[in-house]
Amino acid sequence: MQIRILGDIMAEEEIKKISLAVIRRLPKYHKCLGELLRNNVEKVSSQELGQMLGFTASQVRQDLNNFGEFGQQGYGYNVEQLYNEVAKILGLHTEHKMVIIGAGNLGQALANYKDFESHGFKIIAMFDINPRLTGLRIHGVPVYDLEELSYVINENNVDIAIIAVPKENAQQVADVLSGTIIKGIWNFAPIEIKVPPHIMVENVHLIDSLFTLSYKINENKLMERLIKQKSKRFEVKEKIIKKLP
Amino acid sequence: MQIRILGDIMAEEEIKKISLAVIRRLPKYHKCLGELLRNNVEKVSSQELGQMLGFTASQVRQDLNNFGEFGQQGYGYNVEQLYNEVAKILGLHTEHKMVIIGAGNLGQALANYKDFESHGFKIIAMFDINPRLTGLRIHGVPVYDLEELSYVINENNVDIAIIAVPKENAQQVADVLSGTIIKGIWNFAPIEIKVPPHIMVENVHLIDSLFTLSYKINENKLMERLIKQKSKRFEVKEKIIKKLP
Numbered sequence: 001m002q003i004r005i006l007g008d009i010m011a012e013e014e015i016k017k018i019s020l021a022v023i024r025r026l027p028k029y030h031k032c033l034g035e036l037l038r039n040n041v042e043k044v045s046s047q048e049l050g051q052m053l054g055f056t057a058s059q060v061r062q063d064l065n066n067f068g069e070f071g072q073q074g075y076g077y078n079v080e081q082l083y084n085e086v087a088k089i090l091g092l093h094t095e096h097k098m099v100i101i102g103a104g105n106l107g108q109a110l111a112n113y114k115d116f117e118s119h120g121f122k123i124i125a126m127f128d129i130n131p132r133l134t135g136l137r138i139h140g141v142p143v144y145d146l147e148e149l150s151y152v153i154n155e156n157n158v159d160i161a162i163i164a165v166p167k168e169n170a171q172q173v174a175d176v177l178s179g180t181i182i183k184g185i186w187n188f189a190p191i192e193i194k195v196p197p198h199i200m201v202e203n204v205h206l207i208d209s210l211f212t213l214s215y216k217i218n219e220n221k222l223m224e225r226l227i228k229q230k231s232k233r234f235e236v237k238e239k240i241i242k243k244l245p
Numbered sequence: 246m247q248i249r250i251l252g253d254i255m256a257e258e259e260i261k262k263i264s265l266a267v268i269r270r271l272p273k274y275h276k277c278l279g280e281l282l283r284n285n286v287e288k289v290s291s292q293e294l295g296q297m298l299g300f301t302a303s304q305v306r307q308d309l310n311n312f313g314e315f316g317q318q319g320y321g322y323n324v325e326q327l328y329n330e331v332a333k334i335l336g337l338h339t340e341h342k343m344v345i346i347g348a349g350n351l352g353q354a355l356a357n358y359k360d361f362e363s364h365g366f367k368i369i370a371m372f373d374i375n376p377r378l379t380g381l382r383i384h385g386v387p388v389y390d391l392e393e394l395s396y397v398i399n400e401n402n403v404d405i406a407i408i409a410v411p412k413e414n415a416q417q418v419a420d421v422l423s424g425t426i427i428k429g430i431w432n433f434a435p436i437e438i439k440v441p442p443h444i445m446v447e448n449v450h451l452i453d454s455l456f457t458l459s460y461k462i463n464e465n466k467l468m469e470r471l472i473k474q475k476s477k478r479f480e481v482k483e484k485i486i487k488k489l490p
Contacts, residue, residue, distance in 0.1 A: 186458050210364075
């Protein structure tokens with residue numbers, strides 16, 4: 001009995017240790033396995049999966065071992081089974097209902113994004129304070145007044161809210177959402193919002209992605225600079241070595 | 246002389262080894278150091294930086310060591326110096342000129358994003374094939390016909406192009422861009438584009454971010470499942486142990 005309790009504790013600790021880096025790689029596994037499945041591939045080795053994804057075979061095994069014991073030594077992974085398992089881990093086996101708060105350019109762009117629905121994420125409503133927008137349907141999605149936010153979420157079992165309002169209004173929206181049955185917030189406002197701990201938040205910080213691109217562009221120049229530094233250090237070492245008796 | 250050549254090789258190898266994970270953390274350092282600078286803080290220890298960023302002190306030292314020898318033992322980091330160094334690494338010390346291809350909802354949303362210009366990323370033009378949009382100014386940015394893309398980029402020393410067209414047209418746009426002086430592409434189309442190796446690409450795969458949110462929401466359920474699995478394994482172990490002589 002005590003062993004079982006210990007088991008529970010270990011499992012909980014274990015899952016908490018799964019780093020965000022692994023989780024962020026899972027959508028890539030999901031996509032790749034989906035393609036294999038559509039091509040009627042039945043089994044795949046960690047090496048093959050790794051090659052397709054640009055990871056090492058041991059990375060693949062390590063990533064997937066985090067979530068249980070998939071695959072068999074010598075056989076590899078059953079594609080369909082692994083695809084379904086990864087989908088389950090990502091919570092893609094059930095439909096998610098979403099609402100968008102903010103029917104401006106960004107909100108409209110997101111409402112028009114076809115890939116969400118094909119993956120089981122259905123946008124059922126948008127909200128705005130602009131009376132010229134409320135009452136309209138944009139890309140097939142009805143726009144309601146922001147006043148109706150809590151009611152629509154709770155009535156329709158919505159589990160994800162997308163914040164697409166200016167950063168000045170984001171916390172205010174988050175406060176309203178905190179009083180609803182919402183489970184997750186996808187935040188596009190460039191600001192950290194505060195919500196109760198049972199509500200999960202995923203921030204889309206576009207500027208960080210732009211900085212990464214800027215870094216990549218800058219990398220060549222940077223390399224030249226580092227090489228110069230390095231050479232200098234070696235010159236100094238050379239001199240010291242020459243002076244040694 | 247040979248040692249110096251060895252130095253060059255090492256520096257190049259070294260920089261290539263810097264993982265994307267480190268680079269993706271750098272914007273966070275940049276933001277944090279910028280805030281310290283604005284508050285007239287002169288020096289900061291790796292421990293203090295780590296606390297602000299949610300990393301360990303050793304993680305901070307390891308991250309920054311990748312790019313040279315900043316900081317001094319016992320003293321910590323000079324905030325202004327480190328801020329400037331991180332900005333240089335991220336390529337933020339020079340202004341970047343950007344264009345947006347696609348003046349639909351997404352393109353317009355990006356043109357309206359104020360944080361880009363305040364970080365030195367200036368959007369100078371948008372492009373579209375829709376004749377109702379060309380000739381207009383949207384959020385202050387002129388919209389040109391797509392035909393003029395190469396000319397405008399080369400004439401104005403634009404270094405970053407943002408692809409905000411439907412995925413069906415993304416590769417076609419990338420092909421045109423490949424013939425220009427562009428250095429980097431920020432790709433919002435949910436498709437992998439092919440470009441020559443000297444052009445850097447950063448993809449914004451929104452669906453991956455949504456999957457991560459879905460994972461977080463699903464984590465509690467997942468934990469229950471894992472605990473059950475774990476308990477089962479321990480039950481089996483328990484039984485085996487009981488059967489042992």
